[in-house]
Amino acid sequence: MEEKQKTGKLLEVKDLHVSFFTPAGEVKAVGGISYDLDYDEVMGIVGESGSGKSVEAYSIIGLLQSPGKVIGGSITLEGEDVLAKSKEEMIDLRGNKVAMIFQNPMTCLNPVYTIGNQLIEALKAHDKKVSKEEAAKRAMEMLELVGINNVEKRMKQYPHELSGGMRQRVMIAMGLICHPQLLIADEPTTALDVTIQAQILELMKDLQKKTHMGIIFITHNLGVVAEICDKVSVMYAGKMVEQGPVDDIFYKPGHPYTMGLLRSMPRVDAESYERLIPIEGTPVDMLNPPEGCPFAPRCEYAMKICLQKMPPYVELGEGHRAACWLRVQEQLEKEKAGQADGKPAAETENKEAGDHE
Amino acid sequence: MAKYILKRVLMAVITLFIVICLTFFLMNAVPGSPWLSEKTPTQATIDALNEKYGLDQPVIVQLGKYLGNMLQGDFGDSIKMQKDRPVLDIITTMFPISAKIGIIAIVWAILVGVPLGCLAAYKRGTWVDSLLRVICTLGISMPGFVVATILLYLLAGGIEGFKIFPTIFDGTWQSYVLPCAALGFYPMCYLSRQTRTAMLDSINQEYIKTARAKGLRNRKIIFKHALRNALIPVITYLGPQIAFTLCGGFVVETVFSIPGLGRYFVSSIQNRDYPIIMGTTIFLAAFIIVMNLVVDLLYKLVDPRINLSKGGN
Numbered sequence A: 001m002e003e004k005q006k007t008g009k010l011l012e013v014k015d016l017h018v019s020f021f022t023p024a025g026e027v028k029a030v031g032g033i034s035y036d037l038d039y040d041e042v043m044g045i046v047g048e049s050g051s052g053k054s055v056e057a058y059s060i061i062g063l064l065q066s067p068g069k070v071i072g073g074s075i076t077l078e079g080e081d082v083l084a085k086s087k088e089e090m091i092d093l094r095g096n097k098v099a100m101i102f103q104n105p106m107t108c109l110n111p112v113y114t115i116g117n118q119l120i121e122a123l124k125a126h127d128k129k130v131s132k133e134e135a136a137k138r139a140m141e142m143l144e145l146v147g148i149n150n151v152e153k154r155m156k157q158y159p160h161e162l163s164g165g166m167r168q169r170v171m172i173a174m175g176l177i178c179h180p181q182l183l184i185a186d187e188p189t190t191a192l193d194v195t196i197q198a199q200i201l202e203l204m205k206d207l208q209k210k211t212h213m214g215i216i217f218i219t220h221n222l223g224v225v226a227e228i229c230d231k232v233s234v235m236y237a238g239k240m241v242e243q244g245p246v247d248d249i250f251y252k253p254g255h256p257y258t259m260g261l262l263r264s265m266p267r268v269d270a271e272s273y274e275r276l277i278p279i280e281g282t283p284v285d286m287l288n289p290p291e292g293c294p295f296a297p298r299c300e301y302a303m304k305i306c307l308q309k310m311p312p313y314v315e316l317g318e319g320h321r322a323a324c325w326l327r328v329q330e331q332l333e334k335e336k337a338g339q340a341d342g343k344p345a346a347e348t349e350n351k352e353a354g355d356h357e
Numbered sequence B: 001m002a003k004y005i006l007k008r009v010l011m012a013v014i015t016l017f018i019v020i021c022l023t024f025f026l027m028n029a030v031p032g033s034p035w036l037s038e039k040t041p042t043q044a045t046i047d048a049l050n051e052k053y054g055l056d057q058p059v060i061v062q063l064g065k066y067l068g069n070m071l072q073g074d075f076g077d078s079i080k081m082q083k084d085r086p087v088l089d090i091i092t093t094m095f096p097i098s099a100k101i102g103i104i105a106i107v108w109a110i111l112v113g114v115p116l117g118c119l120a121a122y123k124r125g126t127w128v129d130s131l132l133r134v135i136c137t138l139g140i141s142m143p144g145f146v147v148a149t150i151l152l153y154l155l156a157g158g159i160e161g162f163k164i165f166p167t168i169f170d171g172t173w174q175s176y177v178l179p180c181a182a183l184g185f186y187p188m189c190y191l192s193r194q195t196r197t198a199m200l201d202s203i204n205q206e207y208i209k210t211a212r213a214k215g216l217r218n219r220k221i222i223f224k225h226a227l228r229n230a231l232i233p234v235i236t237y238l239g240p241q242i243a244f245t246l247c248g249g250f251v252v253e254t255v256f257s258i259p260g261l262g263r264y265f266v267s268s269i270q271n272r273d274y275p276i277i278m279g280t281t282i283f284l285a286a287f288i289i290v291m292n293l294v295v296d297l298l299y300k301l302v303d304p305r306i307n308l309s310k311g312g313n
């Protein structure tokens, strides 16, 4: 595998807004999220079902289905504006520079074509000149790379002849066959059972080290995040409520929602009688999102201001920020104390998260 | 595979046997006799005729005899319509005419219906889709003779000075056009609707998302990934329809005076020409059974998940 070590940002997403214009009204599936990703970096996106994780990822690769539309913000990939690209340019980008793998390997491969056919097709979509033999050779190399043995036989098999874990390996091979710089994995292990899950994670970690690509890893399992990610973005109701390096998120969570997620996460080392605490309440109705902090209706710390205004991001450490009024309050108190001590005030980046008034 | 085919053949034989027995009893249970026409013959003549053709014996004995002869390849002779001409001979001269028209009809129905279905699915919700929906709904709900009559009116002299095609079938290529058009119209419309539904279903499958994520072009996504899967339900419908169309639309053959098997079959029932009824029924049943088997094998070709040797259908 060729080494691709580049400097500079691989992906920058700034204040992205995505809405679905349904007959019932506008669904603000993604309401202003920002992050960036370096080469060689793995970012996890966590959040419960419907929080906008997939929609956000589809926008990057131009796979939003109507009535979905990016209505604001920017996506920059290796310095190029993705949103300004034409349909043709997006086709060239997909599967080539950016690859995506999906949740359910059972339904993501076309049942009527062989594994070989589908792999070769992925390569030929972006490399028109490659010969049949060369393409087959590359496909087999990819299969070997993702830990599949007996590749000649596998090439001729149909998806239903492979196990779920094996199919997900094929999906990964298919995603990587054109050596993408960015891999978006939308819950790639959710549909697999636990042992297979661990194997696939292991494989992805391994491949990431070999290829130096950036990976966006979407999941609602924090355990998976701990396993593979360098940093994490926590999404809630289309907003990014907290973002930071994995250790910070796990040991110094700043947002009540993140804390809730951590409490509801099964831990391998936990005593079996320790109760998991689910987050109370129901997810936000995306058609009529509440004003203020979207988590307020379920938040045990909710204050008056939470219901009125969206909290700004508060810097909690190197690359670690959260959007919560509690943290704003803390910050202000610290500043006061600091001023009383005569020390300079802590730096605060009061960027508005989400909707701008 | 061989085991599967053997099993199917065995099933076919049993089915045929049941069809034969049922037809034989029903045919004899229906009132009327071959000898009744405008000039009713005397009772003595009728008795003599009945004796000559063995119709005086109990039905079960007649059936036994018929089956015995059939196993030796003898399907009897016509007793009325073409007196004493072997039934097998009649079928082998009449079926090719029906089959030829039927094949042309079904081929154009497939070649036009499937792409139109794809088009409607691809353009769903637009005026193209709506227009096709109207045409196809009409085609599905209109009886065959209405379609045939409209075609005759429009293209065969209904309009003053405008007669491109003959009204009566005479074996020339021009005389094939209207019957084939009329016979294929219904399956074309039906196929088109079926294809549309199946295409919409397969377009929403996850592997289409994968295909898009790979950076494939639209044409390839539709025609390679969606269509092949959409064909699976379409083929199911095709089996019986092919048999049905090939054996001659009775209505179309009547409207265009085509000497085909469909029309002949119906008049053989009217005339109580028992051997012809039996022969034609057996032939049609066997044909439909064979077509269904062919379709099941075709299935396997389109859908690799189907494992015939495990007895799955």
Ligand SMILES: Nc1ncnc2c1ncn2[C@@H]1O[C@H](COP(=O)(O)OP(=O)(O)OP(=O)(O)O)[C@@H](O)[C@H]1O
Pocket: A020, A022, A027, A029, A047, A048, A049, A050, A051, A052, A053, A054, A055, A056, A065, A066, A067, A068, A220, A286
């Ligand atoms: N086709 C659509 N039409 C209307 N709204 C949609 C559509 N697709 C997604 N949405 C909206 O976008 C929101 C985010 O959906 P998304 O699929 O991104 O959630 P997710 O975080 O990926 O959830 P999951 O964990 O279940 O995959 C949903 O709440 C839904 O209301």
Ligand code: SF4
Pocket: A255, A256, A257, A293, A294, A295, A296, A297, A299, A300, A301, A302, A303, A306, A311, A323, A324, A325, A326
């Ligand atoms: S802003 Fe308020 S409601 Fe929102 S998470 Fe923080 S404390 Fe809870």
Ligand SMILES: [Mg+2]
Pocket: A053, A054, A055, A186
């Ligand atoms: Mg999702």
